[in-house]
Amino acid sequence: MADLDDTPVNLAVPKTDATLTVRVIKSFEYRTEKSLVLHHVNLETTTVGELKDLVRQTIQTQGAWRPYRNVQLDTLKLYTKAHGAKTSNLIINLDHDEWILDDDSKILADLGFENETEVSFFNRQLYEEYKAHPEVKWEG
Numbered sequence: 001m002a003d004l005d006d007t008p009v010n011l012a013v014p015k016t017d018a019t020l021t022v023r024v025i026k027s028f029e030y031r032t033e034k035s036l037v038l039h040h041v042n043l044e045t046t047t048v049g050e051l052k053d054l055v056r057q058t059i060q061t062q063g064a065w066r067p068y069r070n071v072q073l074d075t076l077k078l079y080t081k082a083h084g085a086k087t088s089n090l091i092i093n094l095d096h097d098e099w100i101l102d103d104d105s106k107i108l109a110d111l112g113f114e115n116e117t118e119v120s121f122f123n124r125q126l127y128e129e130y131k132a133h134p135e136v137k138w139e140g
Contacts, residue, residue: 013115015043020113022055023079025092025122026071028130029137033120034068043113048076049104055121072123076101078111079118092120094131 013019018041026032036058041051056073059065077092078099093099101111101119 015109015114016045017041018043018113018115018117020051021116021118022051022076023092023118023120024055024059024065024068024071024073025120026068028092028122028126029135031136034065041108043109044107046108047104048101048106048108048111051108051119052076052104052121073121075122075124075127077120077122077127079120092122092127094134 020038020041022036022038023033024036026034036055038054052073059068059073078096078101079093
């Protein structure tokens with residue numbers, strides 16, 4: 001029997017062909033979010049700004065994203081990496097503000113992105129308001 005490769009998938013897949021999950025957040029209070037899975041992302045050439053544009057383009061052109069078209073999405077924040085610890089908040093990591101990606105010119109690989117990284121995409125003002133008063137108005 002051949003030895004099975006136990007390399008984690010986040011390290012086995014090249015950074016030039018990664019899969020990312022973007023949690024597009026419409027409302028923090030109501031936990032309204034939809035995940036967009038992006039395949040074949042080259043983390044060595046894609047910038048933060050290009051990732052934002054790619055997600056915005058998907059929202060504007062695919063019908064399933066119609067309810068998200070009125071949200072001013074301006075901020076990306078790391079949620080988790082593959083095999084990493086996840087937060088107890090279901091849509092965003094409220095701590096680690098240093099994980100906010102506020103330089104649109106940065107290359108994703110240089111920021112530590114790897115295959116199966118998850119990020120949240122949201123309106124920064126709404127995030128700051130929710131962080132100051134983290135009240136959930138609806139429990140699903």
